[in-house]
Amino acid sequence: MTFDEKIVQSLQENTQWRGSPDLLWKEVQSQLPKQTPWWKRQRLWFGTAVAATMVMVFLIQSVLTPPPPVPGEPEIEPQMRSFAVSFIAEEPLIVIPKSEVSLPFDLVVEEGPEVFHSPTLMIMELGEGSGVFFQEIALSNEELALQSLTVLAPDQPGSYRVAIQGTIVQDEQVYTLHGEREILVQEEKGR
Amino acid sequence: MGLDEQRLIQQAKQGQTDALETIFRHHVDGAVRLAYLITRNWATAEDAVQEAFIQAFRSLDSFQDGRPFEPWFTRIVVNKAKRTKDRLDRGHLPYEQEEVNPHGTFIPETQVIEKESLDTLFTAINELDENHRLPLILKYLTGLSEVETAQVLGIPVSTVKSRLYVARQRLKQHIKDTEGGEGT
Numbered sequence: 001m002t003f004d005e006k007i008v009q010s011l012q013e014n015t016q017w018r019g020s021p022d023l024l025w026k027e028v029q030s031q032l033p034k035q036t037p038w039w040k041r042q043r044l045w046f047g048t049a050v051a052a053t054m055v056m057v058f059l060i061q062s063v064l065t066p067p068p069p070v071p072g073e074p075e076i077e078p079q080m081r082s083f084a085v086s087f088i089a090e091e092p093l094i095v096i097p098k099s100e101v102s103l104p105f106d107l108v109v110e111e112g113p114e115v116f117h118s119p120t121l122m123i124m125e126l127g128e129g130s131g132v133f134f135q136e137i138a139l140s141n142e143e144l145a146l147q148s149l150t151v152l153a154p155d156q157p158g159s160y161r162v163a164i165q166g167t168i169v170q171d172e173q174v175y176t177l178h179g180e181r182e183i184l185v186q187e188e189k190g191r
Numbered sequence: 192m193g194l195d196e197q198r199l200i201q202q203a204k205q206g207q208t209d210a211l212e213t214i215f216r217h218h219v220d221g222a223v224r225l226a227y228l229i230t231r232n233w234a235t236a237e238d239a240v241q242e243a244f245i246q247a248f249r250s251l252d253s254f255q256d257g258r259p260f261e262p263w264f265t266r267i268v269v270n271k272a273k274r275t276k277d278r279l280d281r282g283h284l285p286y287e288q289e290e291v292n293p294h295g296t297f298i299p300e301t302q303v304i305e306k307e308s309l310d311t312l313f314t315a316i317n318e319l320d321e322n323h324r325l326p327l328i329l330k331y332l333t334g335l336s337e338v339e340t341a342q343v344l345g346i347p348v349s350t351v352k353s354r355l356y357v358a359r360q361r362l363k364q365h366i367k368d369t370e371g372g373e374g375t
Contacts, residue, residue, distance in 0.1 A: 015224040
């Protein structure tokens with residue numbers, strides 16, 4: 001045994017901890033902040049970016065959309081209903097650039113005020129130098145029925161957050177959509 | 192933990208308790224041993240490590256992605272252990288004695304001699320002043336590199352190297368004096 005090995009062994013054999021990691025963990029855990037739900041975990045910049053984008057989309061739509069024709073008879077106010085879209089998996093989804101990504105989601109009824117704007121897909125690059133890219137999307141009945149949204153992955157490798165938000169009218173019902181998912185774009189192996 | 196460590200830290204930053212617990216269990220044993228060598232008391236060491244984990248987990252947001260967790264966390268443990276020790280004003284206490292061979296089982300003579308040799312070495316380590324003892328502990332117990340040890344202690348790498356050299360020389364001399372040069 002070398003002198004260095006003797007030092008290591010001497011330190012290890014004379015510092016055998018007989019305590020309980022379980023008890024210590026309970027003490028540590030009891031003094032940590034409670035885990036926040038995923039929809040409250042967003043950083044300030046994310047919320048600001050979403051709000052700013054939504055306002056911009058709303059303003060553009062207000063300017064470009066012609067005023068609706070005056071109705072001959074009073075229309076029945078569509079009943080407002082709101083659903084939250086939450087993507088099922090929590091883990092980042094690993095995809096290759098420009099590939100089609102299928103994002104499954106759940107529909108959950110929730111309360112809340114509604115603002116009319118087309119469904120918008122936002123793809124935000126995470127990390128330093130992150131940018132925000134968004135595009136309007138049309139959700140097909142099939143996608144709604146299958147509870148799965150198909151989007152095109154970014155062409156640059158990196159970590160992204162995909163978010164969807166907007167309203168749709170279907171069968172005189174107004175639905176508000178929102179949800180998000182983290183995806184990891186990686187070059188295909190062997191390239 | 193390697194690549195998994197970075198993934199765990201990301202999950203821990205998002206508040207996932209499972210990830211926090213995995214990090215805790217990976218580091219707790221080494222942290223308590225290190226704190227014990229600084230505080231010389233197991234209960235005080237556990238208190239210091241508990242405080243260190245709480246501080247580390249609460250300030251995970253400030254932890255830079257991609258960097259190794261161990262040196263960053265070790266620095267917190269060392270600081271907490273030193274402060275806890277100072278707070279309790281225990282001074283240079285002897286280490287708590289562990290019960291040797293509590294079940295009274297037969298131990299071969301060679302093992303007894305080896306154990307005595309390691310105990311002598313540990314006594315010599317214990318008698319080193321803190322400036323020379325801490326770099327030795329961080330290198331040989333925690334397994335940090337000299338660069339990481341320098342970062343943890345906030346001293347130049349050259350100082351770490353010279354202190355390690357001096358510490359080893361003193362240990363060898365101590366063993367030589369005690370056992371007639373068997374440790375060299």
